[in-house]
Amino acid sequence: MILIVGGAGYIGSHINKELNKQGFETVVFDNLASGRKELVKWGELIIGDLGNIEEIRNVFKKYKIDAVFHFAAFKAVGESVTNPQKYYKNNICNTLNLLEVMLENDVKKFIFSSSAAVFGSPQYMPIDEKHPQNPINPYGETKLIMEHVLRDYSKAYGLKYVSLRYFNACGADLESEVGEWPGSSANLIPMVLDAAIGRREDIKIFGTDYPTKDGTCIRDYIHVTDLAVAHILAFEYLNNGGESDCFNLGNGRGFSVKEVVDMAKEVTKIDFKVVESDKREGDPAVLVADSAKAQKVLGWKSEYADLKTIIESAWSWHLKKS
Numbered sequence: 001m002i003l004i005v006g007g008a009g010y011i012g013s014h015i016n017k018e019l020n021k022q023g024f025e026t027v028v029f030d031n032l033a034s035g036r037k038e039l040v041k042w043g044e045l046i047i048g049d050l051g052n053i054e055e056i057r058n059v060f061k062k063y064k065i066d067a068v069f070h071f072a073a074f075k076a077v078g079e080s081v082t083n084p085q086k087y088y089k090n091n092i093c094n095t096l097n098l099l100e101v102m103l104e105n106d107v108k109k110f111i112f113s114s115s116a117a118v119f120g121s122p123q124y125m126p127i128d129e130k131h132p133q134n135p136i137n138p139y140g141e142t143k144l145i146m147e148h149v150l151r152d153y154s155k156a157y158g159l160k161y162v163s164l165r166y167f168n169a170c171g172a173d174l175e176s177e178v179g180e181w182p183g184s185s186a187n188l189i190p191m192v193l194d195a196a197i198g199r200r201e202d203i204k205i206f207g208t209d210y211p212t213k214d215g216t217c218i219r220d221y222i223h224v225t226d227l228a229v230a231h232i233l234a235f236e237y238l239n240n241g242g243e244s245d246c247f248n249l250g251n252g253r254g255f256s257v258k259e260v261v262d263m264a265k266e267v268t269k270i271d272f273k274v275v276e277s278d279k280r281e282g283d284p285a286v287l288v289a290d291s292a293k294a295q296k297v298l299g300w301k302s303e304y305a306d307l308k309t310i311i312e313s314a315w316s317w318h319l320k321k322s
């Protein structure tokens with residue numbers, strides 16, 4: 001049995017689908033702070049909080065857990081700056097509780113949801129695993145601290161983990177069974193679709209004089225189903241005796257904010273209002289992943305890298321849920 005912590009969330013729900021599709025049995029543990037029970041379509045949902053260690057212990061008593069996939073974390077970069085306590089407590093202390101119960105039960109396989117935010121301001125592009133790690137916000141800091149914890153637990157306690165650093169996770173399941181809950185995210189694509197559907201008045205482009213081809217920021221948008229597949233491959237890698245390791249996950253190709261907005265207009269056929277606005281603090285001009293290591297070691301390859309497929313899948317889900 002695989003325990004998916006945070007399996008009622010955006011990324012966790014896609015991993016739950018993929019694991020079940022590939023014949024694994026899953027159980028989801030989630031406090032529903034941002035997750036939705038409607039997104040738990042496979043396996044039992046146990047509502048509980050990582051802050052309460054007894055609630056975690058109860059799950060391990062009820063099920064014979066073989067491995068844990070962990071997605072329960074806060075992820076709003078701006079909020080992590082204004083309310084770091086919330087981030088350090090949840091993303092670190094609560095994850096330590098989870099690891100503690102895993103070790104008590106001799107469960108030694110862990111797949112960790114990390115982020116490109118562990119790198120901070122890019123020093124070269126594309127970003128590979130050797131890039132220096134200097135997070136520039138508490139959110140990135142929590143992910144990096146957890147990577148260090150995992151490294152040390154691995155040495156001391158024999159924990160086997162894979163940490164996957166997502167670049168810009170986006171899109172939705174192509175069958176629209178799960179997706180990102182509309183109105184719940186401040187990321188670019190869901191915000192653009194909110195503008196298209198009329199939930200927002202407009203979409204603001206944060207900065208138009210970056211040193212890029214059209215002056216707007218470039219990001220590496222990676223489809224959530226491609227991410228889900230990478231998690232299964234990482235799990236298989238551990239099952240085959242692979243050593244604990246970290247991998248960057250992106251397509252190695254960036255799209256600008258303007259390209260995203262234009263593609264969203266094409267896909268939705270709605271001419272929503274776009275406002276050119278000031279830069280957002282802390283946004284690097286370009287962020288693109290080098291995922292050669294994941295390709296080589298895990299045998300991973302993205303399948304839904306084109307922007308149209310990404311936005312079409314997100315839009316279908318958005319329409320279904322709005």
Ligand code: UFG
Pocket residue numbers: 075076077115116117139140166167168186187188189191203204205206207217218219257280283287
């Ligand atoms: N953007 C806008 N308008 C908006 C929202 C975003 O122009 O309303 C721009 C941003 O300035 C940025 C791009 O769209 O250039 C993407 O922004 P997101 O907020 O969607 O994503 P980020 O690249 O800022 O951050 C993402 C994840 C973080 C993670 C980071 C790692 O959301 O969790 O990638 O690189 F830490």
